Amino acid sequence: MKTPRKAVAKGGERDERWIQVAPADLPTVLADLKQQGFASWCFLTCVDHLNTPLLLQPPERFELVYQLRNITSRELIRVRAYIAESEPSAPSVHSVYAPAAWDEREVFDLFGITFSSHPDLRRILLPPDWVGHPLRRDYPVGGEPVEFSDDHQSWQTAPAEA
Amino acid sequence: MDSLQAEGITLSRESGPDELKGEVLTVNFGPHHPSTHGVLRLVVELDGELVVGVKPHIGYLHTGIEKQMEALRYQQAVVVTDRHDYLSPLFNNHAYALAVEKLMGVEVPPRAQALRIIMSELCRISSHLVWLGTSALELGAMSLLMYCFRDRDRVMDLNEEISGFRMHTSYIRPGGVMADATPRFWDLLARFLNDMPGNIDEFENLLTANPIWRARTIGVGRLSAEDALALGATGPMLRGSGVSWDLRRDLPYSGYEKYDFEVPISDQGDCYGRYLIRVAEMRQSLRIIGQAASSIPDGPCNIDDRKMLPPPREELETSMEAVIHHFKLFTEGYSPPPGDVYAAVESPRGESGCYLVSDGTHKPRRAKFRAASFVNLQALEKMALGGMVADLIAIIGTADTVLGDVDR
Numbered sequence: 001m002k003t004p005r006k007a008v009a010k011g012g013e014r015d016e017r018w019i020q021v022a023p024a025d026l027p028t029v030l031a032d033l034k035q036q037g038f039a040s041w042c043f044l045t046c047v048d049h050l051n052t053p054l055l056l057q058p059p060e061r062f063e064l065v066y067q068l069r070n071i072t073s074r075e076l077i078r079v080r081a082y083i084a085e086s087e088p089s090a091p092s093v094h095s096v097y098a099p100a101a102w103d104e105r106e107v108f109d110l111f112g113i114t115f116s117s118h119p120d121l122r123r124i125l126l127p128p129d130w131v132g133h134p135l136r137r138d139y140p141v142g143g144e145p146v147e148f149s150d151d152h153q154s155w156q157t158a159p160a161e162a
Numbered sequence: 163m164d165s166l167q168a169e170g171i172t173l174s175r176e177s178g179p180d181e182l183k184g185e186v187l188t189v190n191f192g193p194h195h196p197s198t199h200g201v202l203r204l205v206v207e208l209d210g211e212l213v214v215g216v217k218p219h220i221g222y223l224h225t226g227i228e229k230q231m232e233a234l235r236y237q238q239a240v241v242v243t244d245r246h247d248y249l250s251p252l253f254n255n256h257a258y259a260l261a262v263e264k265l266m267g268v269e270v271p272p273r274a275q276a277l278r279i280i281m282s283e284l285c286r287i288s289s290h291l292v293w294l295g296t297s298a299l300e301l302g303a304m305s306l307l308m309y310c311f312r313d314r315d316r317v318m319d320l321n322e323e324i325s326g327f328r329m330h331t332s333y334i335r336p337g338g339v340m341a342d343a344t345p346r347f348w349d350l351l352a353r354f355l356n357d358m359p360g361n362i363d364e365f366e367n368l369l370t371a372n373p374i375w376r377a378r379t380i381g382v383g384r385l386s387a388e389d390a391l392a393l394g395a396t397g398p399m400l401r402g403s404g405v406s407w408d409l410r411r412d413l414p415y416s417g418y419e420k421y422d423f424e425v426p427i428s429d430q431g432d433c434y435g436r437y438l439i440r441v442a443e444m445r446q447s448l449r450i451i452g453q454a455a456s457s458i459p460d461g462p463c464n465i466d467d468r469k470m471l472p473p474p475r476e477e478l479e480t481s482m483e484a485v486i487h488h489f490k491l492f493t494e495g496y497s498p499p500p501g502d503v504y505a506a507v508e509s510p511r512g513e514s515g516c517y518l519v520s521d522g523t524h525k526p527r528r529a530k531f532r533a534a535s536f537v538n539l540q541a542l543e544k545m546a547l548g549g550m551v552a553d554l555i556a557i558i559g560t561a562d563t564v565l566g567d568v569d570r
Contacts, residue, residue: 015504039392040391041537045528052527053522054500067532071405071407074413078504097394098394098540099393099394101540102537125221125569126221127221137232
């Protein structure tokens with residue numbers, strides 16, 4: 001595999017190889033990888049690094065992870081992009097990889113990250129009137145939320161809808 | 163189609179006189195509809211009998227298992243993984259166990275690998291049997307369901323014998339398997355392997371040459387190889403379109419490279435092709451089980467690592483160290499080093515994968531399941547557009563989506 005020019009970091013071995021790119025470069029880098037034969041889409045997901053105990057802190061709170069597969073050379077490649085908490089948005093890649101359309105809706109639904117130029121960015125798993133994005137680490141897990149706790153505002157306030 | 167005409171069957175896929183065309187009717191289909199395999203809801207646009215638009219609406223079975231897993235320790239989270247693709251729970255266990263083992267940098271002993279393969283392939287057979295029975299039922303072949311469930315029950319008996327559970331066994335766990343097989347298990351398995359080929363012949367007698375089944379499936383729901391690849395389809399959906407790709411053969415895990423089996427493909431890309439593939443896969447699974455059962459190595463069926471698995475009960479009586487390990491494992495669990503891994507297995511529906519992110523604590527920072535059904539369902543629109551509304555049932559059937567897997 002030829003590492004795309006826009007990659008800012010790379011690492012990993014064999015199945016766990018990855019490159020990191022700036023969010024704005026995602027469509028061009030993914031198009032480049034598709035050209036190289038990474039035509040099979042595995043998944044897109046997001047990781048919330050809020051309050052991570054890692055010694056080496058990730059540069060931003062949200063990390064988008066794209067996993068692609070080349071079924072001719074049997075290689076896998078993971079593309080990472082870090083998204084700032086203040087502006088959780090990334091360009092959509094549905095025109096490069098068709099199945100990204102639903103994965104982006106899922107990431108929007110569960111993490112509240114918007115994808116610009118997505119044709120139909122609606123909630124996919126949760127009802128349309130759901131408040132908040134449950135896979136964020138500050139969304140309470142289990143039980144009923146306590147209305148008058150100090151931080152209930154933080155998870156109840158959803159970011160601006162697309 | 164020519165073969166059908168030779169048998170005197172003519173099919174009309176025309177939608178009636180022209181003056182009746184042009185008025186599009188929007189129909190809600192599901193989520194509570196017996197032929198949607200769960201709670202799939204489709205908003206279908208019909209022009210007469212022709213399907214001109216299909217929009218799936220999903221999420222009715224969303225249980226938030228990825229969020230739940232963030233609050234569970236690595237060894238506790240196994241039981242949650244069973245429950246998304248509820249027809250093939252062992253493949254979810256398997257993908258999760260492989261991911262945790264990759265994070266921990268351990269490999270399970272050969273006997274555990276063979277047991278994993280035997281139980282996975284049994285699970286594939288049971289999943290395909292449910293698919294075959296229900297899909298045939300939806301297209302009017304009612305008796306087949308009884309035969310399929312009769313044989314699926316024998317797989318359940320095997321599950322019960324080896325793990326104590328019939329459906330969600332959580333048999334495959336990080337570090338090995340739940341328990342070694344009992345002598346009665348091997349007896350039941352030998353009888354199952356003996357009877358099954360004849361039973362599959364019986365199913366094929368009922369369907370493969372059946373004119374009604376052929377009329378309802380041949381040429382219906384076509385998906386070209388390019389479309390299947392572009393839409394990310396995997397499993398029988400991809401192989402039914404002529405792309406020979408199977409993780410068991412192409413990226414072997416758990417020792418699949420040791421066994422001799424074929425990957426059936428069909429270049430028709432229609433519902434009939436996908437049916438033939440699944441039936442052929444059941445026969446191949448029997449072959450793999452036969453080889454694995456006859457060549458199963460002796461030895462332990464769990465890794466010998468006190469930091470990951472509890473010590474045997476007897477040791478607790480005599481060893482203080484065993485007591486400490488036991489206490490630490492059940493109060494805190496184990497903590498893999500920070501990092502992220504992706505492990506994928508070939509489930510009955512395609513690539514079922516688990517992406518795990520560890521932040522160095524005893525609970526996963528993020529667990530993501532790559533659900534084959536979620537991706538395959540996006541191909542539904544491509545397959546159904548331009549077909550008849552009755553064909554939609556056949557297409558949903560042979561796409562074999564499990565809604566628990568779609569919604570997680």
